[in-house]
Every structure is written in structure tokens, then in C-alpha cells.
Amino acid sequence: MSILSDAWDYLTTAQNWTGASGITSPTFDGGWRFSRDSILGLGIEHLWLSFAAVTIAVAVALPLGIYLGHVRKGGTATVVISNVTRAMPTLALLTLFAASAIGYGNQAVILAAAIFAFPPVLTNAYTGMADVDPDIRDAALGQGMTRRQVALRVELPLAVPLIAAGLRTSTVQTVATVPLAALVAGGGLGVIINQGLATQRYGQVLAGAFLVAGLSLAIDFVMARLERLATPVPLREAAMAA
């Protein structure tokens, strides 16, 4: 049981939260980075890495998925992409990037995480747009709407619940992927676990695992709320049934 009390001690020591010399520390080239000994610093870094990865993925996947779904082309391609990324180990992509010209550190992490964040957004945007009832689309066209108006004013609003669900999946998954950054000299809360394992301080390992798991569950909760907010009331029951 000493592991549990060690973990408790780790979490209740103020210095572990603020770091020995603050949340950020200077780097040799005059810049700064988040301190590797501060829970707060690593937590903020964790969120920043996740945010950057999801933003990149959404910026590419959302317009692409909306467009492909609107013209109903490339359905097979989106399925293939999501199947291949499921089989691709995150560690493989991370180590491949780190060993390439991209190099060790957070850049490789953001890029790898963005690639894994990509498919849920793409497939959900595609499905949401493509699965809109053809009768609704025809009615809108019959009322004299242009294709563009149909896409933006009819299909897109109806696709919003699915897009929000895709965003949730991709965000939660990214927050869960970022801990692996610790293996390629990146930051984020995974560092605490990795340091603990390397120095055989299992209390710290447990504390880090709690922090990462807690953050993931919290993000999942928040995203579930956002997903619900983004879903218009009449569509909520349909979403529950699905």
C-alpha cells in the first residue's frame, strides 16, 4: 500500500504542481518550454498539444468531409482511411516522425496526433452530409435553392450532430494519445508516468496515470456536453436512438 501513499504524497506536494523553478523554464536557445517537473505546466502543455493536433485535423478533415459528403463521392476512400489508421500503431508513427527530418519532441507529437484525429472528423462529416434524407434535399432544390445553399443551409445543419460526435471522438482520442509523447522526448502529462517508470518510483507512476485518466474522462465529459449543446432538441432523440 506504500505505492498508494506515495502517489498521494506526490499529488499533495505543492512543488510537484508548480515545479522547482516555475511552470516554465528557459531553454538553451533563449526560448522557454513547460517545466518537466510541474504538473500544471505539463497539464497545460498536454492540453496545448491536443488542441493543436485537433485543430490541424479539423482544418483539413472538416471542409473535405463536408464537400465529399455533399457531392457523395469518396465514401470508400474515407472508410479505407479510417481502417488503415486503426491498424497503424501510434507508436510507429511517432517513432517514424521522430527519426525523420521532423525530429524528436512536440512537433512529431502534434503531427502524429493530428493524423489520428483526422479520420473520425472526416468520416462523421461525410456520413452526416451524405445521409441527409434525399427527399429533404429534393424539396430544398425544388424551392429554388442553389446547390451551395442546399449544402450550407440544409445538409450542414442536419449533419451538425454527427460532426459534433466526430469531434468528440477525435478530441478524446487525441488527449489519450498525447501521453505517448513522453517516449519521443515530448511533453504533456505522460512525462510523469515515464519518469516514474524510469526511476522506479511507482507512486509517481500511479499519480501520473490518475492525472492522465482524470483529464481524459474530464475532456470526454466536457465534449459530451458540447455534443449535446450542438444537437438541436428535435434531433436529440434521434441521436439517442442511434
Place this chain on the structure above:
Amino acid sequence: MGLYGRGMDAVPNPWFSLDYLTRNWEEVWEQLVIHTTLTVQAVLIALLIAVPLGIAARRIPRLAGPIMGTTGVLYTIPSFALFGLLAPFTGIGRTTVLIGLVAYALLVLVRNIVVGLQNVDRDVVDAARGQGYTSTAMLWHVEFPLALPSIIAGIRIATVTTVALVTVGVVVGYGGLGQLMFRGLQSDYRAQIMTATILCLALALVCDLVLMLLGRALTPWTRRRAA
């Protein structure tokens, strides 16, 4: 990384090298076997747990919420953290990785079993009941076979995911092919990382194909209907 990067390119460091494979075949083979056996073991154990859970969730509606909720939470906890949570208690090595893999495979399996059982045509169930099937006989002879396509789909997803997830085992020093990726990174050996990556993808593909064929053999009626 400037200095480091230049150092890397000074010596040839190809991504693909047959030389690597022929020289290190034994080690690669050993990790491939570990990777494969871990995957198969994890999915089988998870299936043994998921079948009763799925049936319970379907039969006793009151249990459905807690069962899906618990497997859902297990699934949300990042693998890196789960291995970290387990390591202090189950040690460094195979057991820890195995428990983690089983925990992840559970959600997909349970969900597909429940959905498969739910989607069995009510008329078929009524007909079976009319023919005098008891509820246990109906489960094994009517509902379960009809739910098989959904269950096999779940096993396929769980297996492919597990193959990828084994690599995270490097955290506790037991990651199968992930071990090669990680060591390749530490020793800056690109061919080692690439070889392990390709083998990982190939393993996932082979497993998926085998399961697809197995599924076809087990559910001949789905083919007849399609034809």
C-alpha cells in the same frame, strides 16, 4: 535538433533495408511471435468475459447501463495511463500488457454482442418460442447464430485495434514489435522502425483476413442471401 540532425545524415540511414532483416531475423521473429500471441490471447480472454457480459446486458436491462458504462470508462482511460496504473501492482512485463489489452477489447466486443442480439428479428424469436424453444435453447440456437455477423465484426475491430495497441507495451518493457520501434528510435536505426511498422500493419491485415474468412465459414447463410 540541428546538430543531431546533421549527425544522422552523415552516415547512410535508409528507411528500408533487407540487410537489417536478414541480420536480425531471429530477434524480429521473436518479437513478432510475442506480438501475435499477446494479441490472440488478449482477444480470446476478452471474448470469454464479453460473451456473458453481453448476454447479461441484453437479458437484464438493469445491468445494461453499468456494464456499458464500466467498459466505456475503461476504454476512455489512455493505454499509457492504464499500463502505468497496473505496473505498480502487476509488475513490468507480459501480465500488465495483457490485462490492459483485455480491458480495451472489452468495450467493442460487449457493444457488438449487445447490438447483435438486439437486432435479431422479433418475428424469428416469436416463431422459435412458438416451436417450444426454452430461453436458453433459443439463445444458443437462434439468437446467438443470428447475432454472429455483428459479433465477428466486433472481434475484427478489437483484433486490429489490439495489434496496434500492443506496441504501447514498451512503457512496461513488453511491447512486441513496439520494442523494435522504440529501440530503433533510441539507436537511430530507421530500418528497424520501418520494418517493425510494416510487420505490425501486415499482422493486422492478416488477422483481419483470417477472421473475415472464419466469419464467412461460420455464417454461410449471409453469403447465400447476398448472392
